[in-house]
Amino acid sequence: MSQALSIAAAPKALPALRRGACPSLDEPMQTGDGLLARLRIPNGRLTPRQLQAIAKTAAQHGNGQLEITARGNLQVRGLMPQTTGDFATAIQAITAIERGLVVETPPLAGQDPLERADPRPIAQAIRALGTTGLGPKVTVVVDGNGQIDLNALGADIRLAAANADHWHLRVGTKTVGTVATTDAVDAARIILELIANRGEAARGRDLAPETIRTALAPLLANDVAAVPRPATNAVGDFTLNASFATGIALPFGSVSSSTLIELANIARGLGITELLLAPHRALIALAPDTALLHAWRDEAANLGFITTPDDPRRAISACIGSDGCASGHIAARALAARLAERHAALFDGSMTLHVSGCVKGCAHPRAASLTLVGTATNCALVSNGLAGDTPLVEIAPARLESAFAHLVQQRLPGETSAACLARLGASTIAGLFRQE
Template sequence: MAQADRQLIEERDISSREGVDAVACVADAPSMARGACPSLGAPMITGDGLLVRLRPMTPGLTIGQFRALAEAADRHGNGLIEITARGNLQLRGMTAESMTGLAADIDRAGIVPETGVTIEIPPHSGLDPLEIADGRELATRLRQQIAALDPQPVLAPKLTIIIDSGGRLNLDAISADIRLRARRTADGSTTWVLAIGGTAQTAKVLASLSAEQFIPAVIGLLKTLARLGPRARGRDLDADRLRMELQSPEISALGIADKYVSPVGIHPIGDGLALGLRPSFGQIHASDVLRFLAIAEAAGATEIRTAPEHAILVLGLYVQAAREAQLAAAVCGFRTEADDPLNHIDVCSGAGACASAFYATKSAAAELLDTAPELLDSSLTVHLSGCRKGCARPVAAGLTIVGAPMGYGIVVNGSASSEPVAYIGKDKLKSALMHMSRLVRNNKVAGESAEECLTRLGTDAIVTALRQG
């Protein structure tokens, strides 16, 4: 693409985003502001109606509660249920008139949405024999301490605390403002590594603390963030100064993340199994959920927990029942195998469902499957984002295709908000994907993955392939 065309796209994209911000600044509803979280009390206006996001206070929902949630989504919205990248539930298509009924049905089901500061724990917490500590109890204590603060700190709407107690399904790849990671010391005791602003690999480590020390330390960080202002995040904290204040005798770096395990598949937990499922593109209709729940309940399922990477975990199953439920889930629209190529495509709602999106992301995902199989060997995550907000995947991906007013921005090893290495026109996506797939096919050496191949070839080779497309 010519430099003039690229500059024009960039200028229009900036203008478009500034226009959105201008609208957001004068809107009355908090959920219209950039960075706000849609909730039952403040749903977000999108292209297909109102959007509600909720995270239950309990680690999971009973089958009856999840059924009630699906029925409410169908009764009061368009029936679409989404699991976000962080494992939150989203219901779509409500109207101002239907919100009261939705809230009443959720309350009647005994589902209590989490409010205040978001505290995330691993989906297997309290069940996984491999976890070092019980994150549920510590999260409850921390919530109580935060709720007791007077005055309450005014914090950024999306500020997140992670309490990762280890185990099979960890939260190493999820970004957080404040993160605590349980570690076993040489003498067999448990220590908590406190870090700020990032994933397990990128966060800045502050201290190694006992369970009794970490809650006061986190409260102190929240008070500091409140003093910095309502937009302050973990990355804005002064790590060097905080290390001196905490005076930790030993700083255990988080370093390299633990071995990755996909939430999709069948996982051993205690004396039973957990069936991990992922809705295709993170979205499924309530009618398909209800159909699956009837089968899962008959097989012995007792609880549904959401998990990162747009997944859910079905608990209470044993070997044969888990296999049968897995087969039924595939028929109902879930992805059931960890190596399914669709698990490595993160897709937002796209144009039509979201007012901010510039293209139909799900149609683009179908083109990706058809035209670029070499990119989908499970080594590379492809993020199809309708705009630069990157809702479907807040962290970096190997390849991100970002919607722009006149086409697409291509980001390599970055997030949707990163600077694209190239821009392509609206009618060039299919050919660009084909050329990138061919680039991998023609240059990959024996034993090399798609991600390793693209990393070795570098940005210049990718840009050349895109220009050929």
């Protein structure tokens, strides 16, 4: 039986998904700089003209700040309650908006010659399932294991291609086993039902391994060895089946509408007709000619975008802070940019820095190697934690750059920054920042 036929036959008809309180187009979320709307663009695909139109709409109805999230969604910030209806109408005239269960695939899916299997048919069949009782954050990742790594994206259900006929299955962080392509959609359906049965607050991580394996016992196949691929982010050049692609990233995930309009206009002028929103806060351009893509990339660099994988800003997450958020105590992105420029050697890809305007930590909801948090009078330093965790020390913002210089000086020859932090330990790091 072919994959397409088996997938079409596998799903059972289920009720539609209940939408929850996500910061979506229809249900914006209140933040310190107004309302935020998240746009789930189908397959992340936009023409440059569509991207321009979205950026113009963001400037008209919001504060002109747009973001590409770590998962590759587009966010519009600073919307006003009285204009959200007009904003939604304008966006829906520009592009379709995806709703329902979140099922993610790599941005190059179906075009990537290195992926072990095309994840799109399975993903589409899972989207068609629908189910009641799921919380709005429940997410499925179907990864063909190609050139762009999705391992950093959390998922309640993760199907990763072992080969064309088998998929490795994880639920939350638990490795479950291997399922055949013909059984992958049924396996996802069963797990989604298990999650839904626990209530709308439940996630995949809440399911006990024995419960999962018992429910999936008829579907689990003999394990297929997982052959790891080198981790690759979305910044750089990619060769596709019938074209080429180049990915750039937004510095700290954010860009002004005017800059995005200019970037899209450059793409149009070069004849680039397709742009992809991508994980890792990236934007990918597709074209039949690498010369066009490199010309676009060079112009993007001139506009301040990240165009190389080793750019130190890739290791830093930062919110807008006091420059645009009522909750922010420090100008987080401005501070992050200075640290990246003046202490680039620290950001070697082995460690992460989170600069947050306040304890909410919106820009990086996971633990970071180091986190700087704005307070009413100072900056708090957290080691291996979240913005709201107990800090090691507080330091005046004016002393931060010299403190980071002291930290850089502690690295031994050939030592990574992560290894240096581990060797020093929390108490020594705190002393360096106190400049004892």
